[in-house]
Amino acid sequence: MGRTIPSFRMAEVQESSEWRAFKRTLSHEDRCAFDQMIGTARLYTSASSLAIRPSRFEGMAMALMFHHQTMLARAVGTVSGLSRGTPE
Amino acid sequence: MVVWLKDESGRTVRLVDRWTPSIFIATDNLEDMAIPLQAMRQEFAWTRTTEKYEQVTDSAKSTVTEAKLKDAKSAQRVGLRMERMGPFGAFRLYNVDVPPNQSYLYEHDIFPLARCEVTQDGGGLLTWKLDDDAGEYDYYVPTFTKMKIDVLTSKQGKIARVTDSIKEIRVDKDGEKIAVDGGSEVDKILELVSIVRSADPDFVITDDGDTFLLPYLVKRAESNGVADRFSLDREGTPMKTPAKGGTSYFSYGKIYYKPSAMKLLGRVHVDTSTSFAFREAGFEGLFELSRVCRMPMHTSSRASIGKALSSLQFYHASKSDLLVPWKPTLWEHFKDRNELMIADRGGFIFEPRIGVHERVAELDFSALYPNIMLRKNISAETIRCQCCPDSKNRVPELGWNVCERTKGIVPKAIEIIVRKRLRYKELASGPGTGTDRARYDARQGVLKWLGVTTFGYLGFNNAKFGRIDAHIAVCAWDRKILLDAAKIAEAKGFDVVHGIIDSLWLRKDGEQKQGYLELKSEIERETGFVMSFNGIFNWVVFLPSKVNPSAPSVNRYFGVFSDGVLKVRGIEARRHDTPLALAKCQMDVLQILAGADSISAAKDKVPQCLETFLDRASALARHEIPSAELAFTTDLSKEPEEYSAMTVQRAAVRRLVEEGATLHAGEGIRYIITDYEGTGSRRVIPLEMVEGEVDYDSDRYIALLARTCASVLEPFDQACTAAGILRTFDKQSVMSLT
Structure with a gap:
């Protein structure tokens, strides 16, 4: 039986393809960065699916923000560690 | 109804029961039935009113009309006529498309291979006394005689056609091999008839018997004017090709093709290419499926597992006075x-x-979905039932009530599957002989698919x-159970590396088996569902x-358990479309890696794996790999004329059609790549057209081999991409030239 609501995995693919025009205007380098960003959202597909939001973009945006936050926290931690270890 | 039995001495007995099936008709007003029943009285042996549950959701029986058919095969025709005798929906029809032979089994509460006593009265009616139980684990199976039939054709073109004459008929009668290759074509056909008649096998086994072998023999008998003498069944009926052609159908994103069945009255014809049960679990699987689902073996050997399951549900419906809706x-x-x-x-x-992980444990819930249905009483009629609005059994996240008063038809039907599979699994790993264990394992295998x-x-x-x-x-229950299990694991300091539906992969530094077993017990206690620790x-x-x-x-992963056993999922070696030579090479590489007990040890084995690749690639370059090991297998996703781009699949289809083959969506084809960079249909050669060895496109196969090896080596060595692996071969080739 076909599904009424696509799975979040399928919805993410649909959402990404709808941003094709945006991607087309980017430079080659930026297009790679764009694909990488979309790929990052897929790391949290199950969490986005469980969140049940009417807009699929919300789930993806939250996944990206969360990923950036964790990366940022990690980067800050690393930098702090480095600066503590650096002699004044 | 004709019934074939084996008596206690092993003799085959044919009995005829003067029985026909009934169909049931419901209307809002019983008086509306008078005119249609009068108009169709020639179709019915008798009619009467009776009390049945019309819908699975009904809490009370309704008065419906039972019409006993004169002709068992007329149900659908009569049903259609009846439906048209009133406005849309005026006559609601039931049990119209339940196969009559299955209805017979349900009505008499018997099943294939059941041990029973039968008596026949003067009026020709059979009375059955069952001395068996479909739920038995160790049941008696009569000794059956089996015969395998194969035919070689004198091919005029590249592929076999019905116009080709018979070259040789090969018969294997319980291990005794007979070759029928002398005399005219008529002699060969009649010799086969004679061999079958004298051996009198219970089972006739063929490869492709429904699609080609038996229709081909029928055509050859017709061409030679001996069609009326060509009979392989026990009734001596001349064999005919079925009037109805095969069908293509869609299931889980894939097209399948089901040919019409070539049935042999009094024997069971098993076509190994169309029999799911036989392919998965051999005769033991077929016997188990027929007994549990109450389907004649001819039908169950060809039925999809879904059809078998429907039969089991129809039986429970029949036992509960519930009608089976036609629509x-x-x-x-x-x-x-x-x-x-x-x-x-x-x-x-x-x-x-993503990546390589060390010391990860795998735990999974045993038969989780069937157990959810059974334990939580999940069935069409129990969810949001009218009778238990305040039920304590509620669906997670949604809060829907589930019936607490009546057991649903799905849990009723699945109970035997869950119970027997669990027991067979215990017996398969128990102290019995190898033969016993293999038998139980085959039976549990077929029950797994039913679940x-x-x-x-x-x-x-x-x-x-x-x-x-x-x-x-x-x-919804699955999501709750898996999330609850993961929460319990995390609370105990375990890390969830992966989880899918009913399985969890967990890791904790320094944790041993005992720690995982304790976690398993706690999850079982908290969730109420049984888990297995896989290692x-x-x-x-x-x-x-x-x-x-x-x-x-x-769903793409591979790894080696601490006892050295490999587990491989979703990669090329597991895919049915991968050529055997590529799959074998990938498995050989994995076996080398399996010798490593840590990631660093596996990394050390990469050079040895590359040697294996180089060895196979060199053999490909020298055309030393047999062509049959290079065949791709694919099922047609559409009808041959619907293909547009000249893909390798389309090239294979075109070549087969050019040679006169009739193909349908869902049918499987096998082909070897001969010129991948080419443009026309000569890019490939279908396996049916291969004579001797093929001049295959070794460059293409070496590139594919590199890609296959890269799938399992790149995680251990980033240089081992497909291109990187291919470069090692190119280097070696240059070195051997210099």
């Missing part, structure tokens, strides 16, 4: 947008952490007792998506 009208409960978004989701998946299908049928729109709400409820991996690799390498793929 099911059980609709989905209304949901608003928010509820639909919560409901319409599958089981839960924790995205795997899987039960879940799918809850949401299948053509299922007689399905309703999407029940399907949704099972998924601890020395190392396991979760692969990225092929399309998006930064995203994980949920």
Whole structure:
């Protein structure tokens, strides 16, 4: 039986393809960065699916923000560690 | 109804029961039945009113008309005529498309291979006394004689056609091999008839017997004017090709082709190419399926697992006085947008952490979906039932009530599957002989598929007792159970590396088997569902998506347990379309890696793996690999004329059609690549057209071999991409030239 609501995995693919025009205007380098960003959202597909939001973009945006936050926290931690270890 | 029996001395007995099936007709006003019943009186032996449950959701029986047919084969024709005798929906028809031979088994409460006593009265009616139980684990199976038949044709073209004459008929009668190759074609046909008649086998086994072998023999008999003497059954009926052609159908995103059955009256014809049960579990699987699902072996040997499951449900419906709707009208409960978004989701998946992991343990819930249906009473009629609005049994996240008063038809049907499979699994790993263990394992294997299908049928729109709400409820329970299990594990300091539907991959520094077993017990206690501990991996690799390498793929992984056993899922070696030579090479590489008990030890084995690749690539370059090992297998996703781009699949299809083959969507084809960079249909050669060895495109196969090896080596050595591996071969080739 076909599904009424696509799975979040399928919805993410649909959402990404709808941003094709945006991607087309980017430079080659930026297009790679764009694909990488979309790929990052897929790391949290199950969490986005469980969140049940009417807009699929919300789930993806939250996944990206969360990923950036964790990366940022990690980067800050690393930098702090480095600066503590650096002699004044 | 003709019934074939084996008596206690092993003699085959044919009995005829003066029995025909009934159909049932319901109307809002019983008086409306008078005119149609009068108009169709020639079709019925008798009619009467009776009390039955019309719908699976009904709490009380209704008065319906039972019409006993004069001709067992007329049910659908009569049903159609009856339906047209009033406005739409005026006559609701039941049990119209239940096969008569299955109805006979349900009505008499017997099943194939059952041990029973039968008596016949003066009027020709049989009375059955059952001395067996479909739920038995160790049941008696009569000694059957089996015969395998194969035919070689004198091919005029590249592929066999019905116009080709018979070259040789090969018969294998319980190990005794007979070759029929002398005399004229008529002599060969009649010799086969004579051999079959004198050996009198219970089972006739063929490869492709429904699609080609038996229709071909019928055509050859017709061409030679001996069609009336060509009979392979026990009744001496001349064999004919079925009037109805095969059908293509769609299931789980794939097209399948089902040819018409070539049945032999009094014997069971098993076509190994169309028999799911036989292919999965041999005769033991076929016997178990026929007994549990109460389907004649001719039917069960060809039936999809879904059809077998339907039969089991029809039996339980028959026992509960519930009618089987001809055209099911059980609709989905209304949901608003928010509820639909919560409901319409599958089981839960924790995205795997891409890469290689050490000392990860695998635990999974045993037969989780069947157990959810059984324990939570999930069935079309029990979800949001009218009788238990305050039920304590509620669907997670959605809060829907589930019936507490009546056991649903799905749990009733699945009980025997869950119970027997569990016991067979115990027996298969118990102290019995190797033969016993193999028998129990085959039986549990076929029951496993029945359990899987039960879940799918809850949401299948053509299922007689399905309703999407029940399907949704099972998924909701799955999400809750898996998430609860993961929470328990995390609270105990375990890390969830991956989780999918009913399995969890967990890791904790320094943890041993005992720690995982304690965790398993706690999860079982908290969730109420039984888990299995499958072992601890020395190392396991979760692969990225092929399309998006930064995203994980949920079902492509491989690893080696601490006892050295490999577990491989979703990669080339497991795919049925991968050429054997490529799959073998990948498995050989994995076997080398399996000798490593840590990631660093596996990394050390990469050079040895590359040697294996170089060895096979060199053999490919020298054309030393047999062509048969290089065949790709694919099922046609559409009809031959619907292909547009000249892909290798289309090239193979075109060549087969040019040679006169008739292909349908869903049929399998096999081909070898001969010129991948070419443009026309000569890019490939179908396996049917191969004579001797083929001049295959070795460059293409070496490139594919490199890609196959890269799938399993790149996680251990980033230089081992497909291109990187291919460069090692190019270098070696240059060195051998210089």
